[in-house]
Amino acid sequence: MDAVGRPEPLRPLGGAGSLPVITPEVPGSFPWGVLHERHPRLIRQVQQAHPYQPRQLDALEALYREITDGTIGRLSDVATDRAMWDSWAAPYLGRPWDTPPFLWAESYFYRKLLDATEFFTDGAWRWIDPFGPVKAAELRNVEAVDQLAELTPNELTMALLLGAVWGNQADLGYRITAGDGGSGGRHVIHDDRADTLAWLQSRPAGRITIIADNGGSEVAADLILADHLLHTGIATDIALHVKPYPYFVSDATTADVLACLRQLGAGSAGSASSEPTVADRLRRALNEGRLAIETHPFYCHPWSYHYLPSDLAHRLASADLVIAKGDLNYRRLVGDLEWPPTESFAEATAYFPAPVLCLRILKSDVITGLSADRVADLDRTDPTWRTNSKYAVAQASLSSPAA
Secondary structure (H helix, E strand, O other), X not given: OOXXXXXXXXXXXXXHHHOOEXXXXXXXXXXXXHHHHHHHHHHHHHHHHOOOOHHHHHHHHHHHHHHHHOOOOOOOOOOOOHHHHHHHHOOOOOOOOOOOOHHHHHHHHHHHHHXXXXXXXXXXXXXXXXXXXXXXXHHOOOOOOOOOOOOOHHHHHHHHHHHHHHHXXXXXXXXXXXXXXXXXXXXXXXXXXXXXXXXXXXXXXXXXXXXXXXXXXXXXXHHHHHHHHHHOOOEEEEEEEOOOOOOOOOEOOHHHHHHHHHHHHHHOOOOOOOOOOHHHHHHHHHHHOOEEEEXXXXXXXXXOHHHOXXXXXXXXXXXXEEEEEHHHHXXXXXXXXXXXXXXXXXXXXXXXXXXXXXXXXXXXXXXOOOOHHHHHHHHHHOOOOOOOOOEEEEEEEOXXXXX
């Protein structure tokens, strides 16, 4: 453990250890805007999400004052994980919210939000998702894909991988300050999908692990992709990793996956075909153990994947390929650091215990693996390209993990 309670990194951090950590201290920066604009608006949204009791509304109001005008405080006395978070928060307690690393500050804010709504507290409000109503609204847009039958298997794989990329626009946290994810064209500015598919087809079929990001239409895209990978024999089995509890507004939990499966099944209930539907096949795969829903407490901890606990690292290492979804997983994968955008993605992820494909829409400053010409062109034509949700990457590192 270091001074802020982090475990030892999987391997020496190398170049990542010398890079500045992203913080929200610069006024007008993207991280600053998240803490000073998005999070206060989110609290107001949560106050309206459920008919909360006066004590919960008071606690939410206290959190609003803390993040806008106050300093970082402790969790409530009833929080069972208070001692753990106290050890992590020790360098920052009593200091402004602009002080900690951005990833840490975001994580602690969401933990405090759950504390205020009594999500973990024994009583009537225990395990009531404060983001449930907005997730439910997003889920109404979910339906199975049935118009791609004319594609070849490889074309369908490529299409579903692309769908899994753009499904990430389901991020409800981003929508709080950016509408429905920006207008204008979509651009994949680095695309390793074809190389990844060829790599998978050159090997015996094996396990694929998908680290999910958001619920709603994004996890629907993940489930449809999982069904295809199993149905075509590209994968023998799939582990879908979700959050153990609500985190970062729209992040998928087991409950969100099950709700999505019900919605997929409802959307095909009127079909006259005798063929099994996507929902049918997914349910059967779950029953047979070829599809597993898994989680781990670390997915709601404030650290990058350099600090994976050994048991989770071992589970990820058992996969032939890990598909990491979304912006937060990308930040955790390479580290929420001031990377030069031309830094090799493969080098930045060399520590990771399995080959990895990251499918991500850019919604924060961190990016690696681009050419200098591409970066210069983006900086010239669209100065907000790193955060405006119009650009995406499918970046892979397919070499065997370092020993």
